[in-house]
Amino acid sequence: ECSSCLDDHKNKKLVKLGCQHRYCYVCLETLIRTAMQDESLWPPRCCIQDIPQKTIEKALNKQDRQAYKAKAKEYAIPAADRVYCPYPTCSAWIPPCGTGRIICGSCNNSVCGTCRGTAHPAQADCPEDFDLMLTLEEGERQGWIRCYQCRTMVERTQGCNHITCKCGAHFCYICGSVWKTC
Template sequence: MSTVAETVTAFSVVDFSDNATEAGPSMTFVERQADTIKNMSIEFQCVACIERVPRTNMAVAECGHRYCANCATKLFMRSTHDEGLYPPKYCKRLIPLALVARYMDPNELAAFQSATVKFATQHKAYCSNRACGAFIVPDNINSRTRRANCAKCGTDTCSDCLTSYHHDSDCPDDPSIRQTKELAESLGWQTCKACNRVVQLRTGCNHMTCICSAEFCYVCGVEWKNCNCPPADIDRIEKRAEEIVERDAPRNILPHERRARLNEVFAKLQDNHE
């Protein structure tokens, strides 16, 4: 049978001081270490999956809510695919990357840091190669020549009109773009005033965040919070939350886990679109 001292060694607990702890000055070294191990094994409920997890495998948000390592990582990774969920929040408060980074592998960390650069870029450029369409980082854009080079496929794109790169100072009139804009107007779609991209709203509220980071009202097109247009109703936000959960949740997710995730996404959509 293992002794308490052997158990302490196996867990690599590193508090080797003889100073008194909260447990009291009369405790021996072995007793203090046993008390530490006991505290480490205390479990709390994850607010996302509702599972009970040891406290050492949880991230605690500033608001006091606790995420298990798996759900915390998924929360951060979901935000890299949907700017509406970035940056990760809970109870309207940002969740620092430092709380979750230790649970993420190098690829996940790199993906999140890449998304941070992408979402922070005001005027985004994407590869004009339709088979690629990758985001082009600002460092790969020559502001003088407007040449944006895609690091993924090597294609050069005009950072102004986002078509294949051209040496002319004026961007060419693209018939397909003109026809798209005419169609958009006839269908009541909105155009981003910052980058001229056409936006169609299917679910969610009227607070639009373009891929260029510009925020505007879908009803009138003016900068967000500068009009009196009504926000979308709750049903449309719920539909958007359903889409996100359906897209990201595993197929074998349990009903109560799905409901918890749906509530989480719904709350975040409300927070990010106020």
């Protein structure tokens, strides 16, 4: 008999867990899917014992196994450190890939990995990127300037005010404008 639906099944159609409860595959799959939808029920368990990975993998089809593995990776990261797509029509979890501009694998929209909102325009900094703000403050004290094209900080150590950035942009070190436009 299935411990969940109480239907009578032949023993070979039931999965026996470590706590001695038996589940039919339909109920076991439901238990696993419920845990995937509600983190408070994660990982899937019965009688406070985690259900073994092998048992879970046998109960799920290939697509659900992939979804289960993705959910395991998501839930392994503390909730405060997770990034979710800020677009309401998506809201998918985005696996860790640093800060800066990241692409949502579900909807392909750009997301700011620092503030977790929609990506900022190419020439705009994230107002919540405190490390960048500290670097910019130090650059201002040191007299550095940012490249107008790639936004990299540049320090002139010698020579004239014509700067060629590593990205190939040419600009004036005094005003930051495109070279020969100031």
